[in-house]
Amino acid sequence: MLGGPLLGSPALAQSDPLPLWNDGAARRAILAFVAAATTPGTPDFVPPDQRIAVFDNDGTLWPEQPMYGQLAFALDRVRALAPLNPAWKNRQPFKAVLDGDLKALAEAGERGLVELVMAAHAGMTASDFTGIVERWLASARHPHFGRPYTDLAYQPMLEVMAYLRANGFRTFIVSGGGVEFMRPWTERVYGVPPGQVIGSSIKTRFEMRDGRPELFRLPEIDFIDDGPGKPVGINAHIGQRPVAAFGNSDGDLQMLQWTTLAGRRSLGVLIHHTDAAREFAYDRDSEFGRLDKALDAAPGNGWSIVNMKDDWKQVFAFDR
Amino acid sequence: MLGGPLLGSPALAQSDPLPLWNDGAARRAILAFVAAATTPGTPDFVPPDQRIAVFDNDGTLWPEQPMYGQLAFALDRVRALAPLNPAWKNRQPFKAVLDGDLKALAEAGERGLVELVMAAHAGMTASDFTGIVERWLASARHPHFGRPYTDLAYQPMLEVMAYLRANGFRTFIVSGGGVEFMRPWTERVYGVPPGQVIGSSIKTRFEMRDGRPELFRLPEIDFIDDGPGKPVGINAHIGQRPVAAFGNSDGDLQMLQWTTLAGRRSLGVLIHHTDAAREFAYDRDSEFGRLDKALDAAPGNGWSIVNMKDDWKQVFAFDR
Ligand SMILES: [Ca+2]
Ligand SMILES: [Ca+2]
Numbered sequence: 001m002l003g004g005p006l007l008g009s010p011a012l013a014q015s016d017p018l019p020l021w022n023d024g025a026a027r028r029a030i031l032a033f034v035a036a037a038t039t040p041g042t043p044d045f046v047p048p049d050q051r052i053a054v055f056d057n058d059g060t061l062w063p064e065q066p067m068y069g070q071l072a073f074a075l076d077r078v079r080a081l082a083p084l085n086p087a088w089k090n091r092q093p094f095k096a097v098l099d100g101d102l103k104a105l106a107e108a109g110e111r112g113l114v115e116l117v118m119a120a121h122a123g124m125t126a127s128d129f130t131g132i133v134e135r136w137l138a139s140a141r142h143p144h145f146g147r148p149y150t151d152l153a154y155q156p157m158l159e160v161m162a163y164l165r166a167n168g169f170r171t172f173i174v175s176g177g178g179v180e181f182m183r184p185w186t187e188r189v190y191g192v193p194p195g196q197v198i199g200s201s202i203k204t205r206f207e208m209r210d211g212r213p214e215l216f217r218l219p220e221i222d223f224i225d226d227g228p229g230k231p232v233g234i235n236a237h238i239g240q241r242p243v244a245a246f247g248n249s250d251g252d253l254q255m256l257q258w259t260t261l262a263g264r265r266s267l268g269v270l271i272h273h274t275d276a277a278r279e280f281a282y283d284r285d286s287e288f289g290r291l292d293k294a295l296d297a298a299p300g301n302g303w304s305i306v307n308m309k310d311d312w313k314q315v316f317a318f319d320r
Numbered sequence: 321m322l323g324g325p326l327l328g329s330p331a332l333a334q335s336d337p338l339p340l341w342n343d344g345a346a347r348r349a350i351l352a353f354v355a356a357a358t359t360p361g362t363p364d365f366v367p368p369d370q371r372i373a374v375f376d377n378d379g380t381l382w383p384e385q386p387m388y389g390q391l392a393f394a395l396d397r398v399r400a401l402a403p404l405n406p407a408w409k410n411r412q413p414f415k416a417v418l419d420g421d422l423k424a425l426a427e428a429g430e431r432g433l434v435e436l437v438m439a440a441h442a443g444m445t446a447s448d449f450t451g452i453v454e455r456w457l458a459s460a461r462h463p464h465f466g467r468p469y470t471d472l473a474y475q476p477m478l479e480v481m482a483y484l485r486a487n488g489f490r491t492f493i494v495s496g497g498g499v500e501f502m503r504p505w506t507e508r509v510y511g512v513p514p515g516q517v518i519g520s521s522i523k524t525r526f527e528m529r530d531g532r533p534e535l536f537r538l539p540e541i542d543f544i545d546d547g548p549g550k551p552v553g554i555n556a557h558i559g560q561r562p563v564a565a566f567g568n569s570d571g572d573l574q575m576l577q578w579t580t581l582a583g584r585r586s587l588g589v590l591i592h593h594t595d596a597a598r599e600f601a602y603d604r605d606s607e608f609g610r611l612d613k614a615l616d617a618a619p620g621n622g623w624s625i626v627n628m629k630d631d632w633k634q635v636f637a638f639d640r
Contacts, residue, residue: 049513179559194559195558195559195560197559201556204555204556206574206578212581213577213582215551215552215555215578222556228525228527229526230526231526232524232526235446235535236499236521237515237557239499239500239514239515239517254526254533258533258535261531
């Protein structure tokens with residue numbers, strides 16, 4: 001009596017760990033790697049304590065167009081703080097933000113961007129900053145999708161993370177974004193706890209104030225977790241070399257090199273944004289998330305390219 | 321038939337999680353905290369994902385007299401590298417090391433110490449440094465105990481760590497020592513994996529060399545995980561506030577403040593070195609591991625003081 005339903009197609013569908021992925025080279029590479037890594041007695045077996053998978057965030061787990069979510073946060077915060085900083089009306093890069101002048105903002109360059117980020121991210125305690133991020137996330141809407149940023153996780157990537165965890169992997173986020181900007185929500189959205197988030201940081205200072213211990217966020221860059229910084233951040237934080245890495249841009253090139261050029265079987269994956277209808281299409285010429293050198297390096301290194309348009313049956317949870 | 325042996329004294333002994341601790345205030349405080357933290361439905365219950373316990377290393381988990389193990393490593397390495405650096409014979413602080421002139425070494429001060437540490441710890445890849453540490457540990461002997469440093473773990477502290485882990489806590493090392501100096505052996509000696517070791521660090525640089533990705537260790541301080549640096553390191557690495565902290569010196573003062581002054585039940589413990597017969601006796605006047613301000617701060621903050629002589633039945637594994 002029970003045989004029919006249990007052996008029928010619903011059971012088959014349930015046993016597929018990546019139902020939102022179309023059959024293709026990327027999906028097959030992920031499945032084959034995990035099968036090899038978890039089969040004892042084979043040369044490609046990876047002991048459980050070495051099963052470490054790292055994921056870039058912007059453009060790999062959620063969108064980065066038309067601008068990074070954290071940049072939208074910084075701009076909103078500069079606007080919110082403007083009444084307390086009247087001089088900003090006449091000072092770049094703040095004036096550009098307040099005027100909505102994206103051209104002037106771009107002209108302020110990296111230095112201007114750092115100044116904005118400092119104004120938005122420093123000058124409060126670590127726990128106050130967490131509250132600021134949480135309140136922003138509760139009210140901010142993505143300009144293209146009109147939804148909370150935390151609703152925009154790529155569903156096929158959530159599947160991959162869950163699949164890896166079910167096979168004994170620990171999943172880490174390794175992002176150029178600010179670590180304290182991500183930690184308040186990565187567990188809820190991706191199932192990644194705060195201690196498994198690696199990111200860029202500003203310096204903090206411990207101080208007893210009115211008998212209470214506090215960590216103050218200082219307007220000084222501590223670490224940039226991007227490009228060649230990613231292997232540095234991984235080593236500093238985990239102290240072990242990953243066996244699987246997922247990225248989407250040239251900022252992930254060194255992380256994929258570090259992960260995959262270690263003389264053992266590994267998995268390197270690049271998400272290629274090819275889906276202008278459901279998400280965005282961009283690569284070599286994009287301001288955010290440029291994918292150029294890493295795309296050229298992929299074939300020779302055996303990295304898989306995820307063609308978002310063809311490989312993913314669905315992108316977002318609301319996308320049906 | 322089975323009732324007798326199972327209910328007799330062997331079973332009772334096995335059910336004691338801290339058999340190497342004499343009954344006293346410190347032991348009772350540890351047991352009471354863990355009981356409260358793991359009892360659901362009480363105000364002091366700590367959800368499993370928040371059960372974070374941090375441990376200083378030198379003087380808390382293993383000895384730090386007559387000098388830090390890592391300083392002994394640095395001195396041995398300077399001696400080993402001397403033939404390749406003939407100028408050291410006439411240059412402080414290297415000359416002091418090669419002459420065994422501890423007075424001149426002390427006069428070189430902190431700056432001299434940093435120079436020594438850089439010479440010993442930089443200029444190689446991260447994986448080469450791991451090999452150097454492992455080879456040193458295999459041959460070095462502690463000058464007082466005549467045994468490998470890794471044989472010197474305090475057995476009652478291993479009990480506490482195992483007891484906490486059995487109750488769902490994650491145990492972290494938070495040490496002023498170098499993170500890459502500790503990671504090769506903390507799992508084997510303390511059961512603490514590399515990703516749960518927080519320490520001081522020098523900068524590293526990622527580089528592709530001959531087609532291989534490498535992390536090079538640079539002669540530049542990155543982070544000093546001591547004193548007010550410990551809460552900073554904890555926050556940067558774990559992103560959560562501990563509920564239990566174990567230390568032994570003024571370098572742990574801020575870590576204990578950060579852990580215990582958070583408006584909830586917590587555990588702060590200081591190891592007081594009172595045992596000149598089995599280990600060493602020192603506190604307010606010691607060059608290494610000075611315990612002065614933190615000792616004064618303990619009663620007002622409810623921190624437990626472990627009197628090594630009275631509270632521990634045994635110190636080392638070989639100590640019977
Ligand atoms: Ca990215
Ligand atoms: Ca210590």
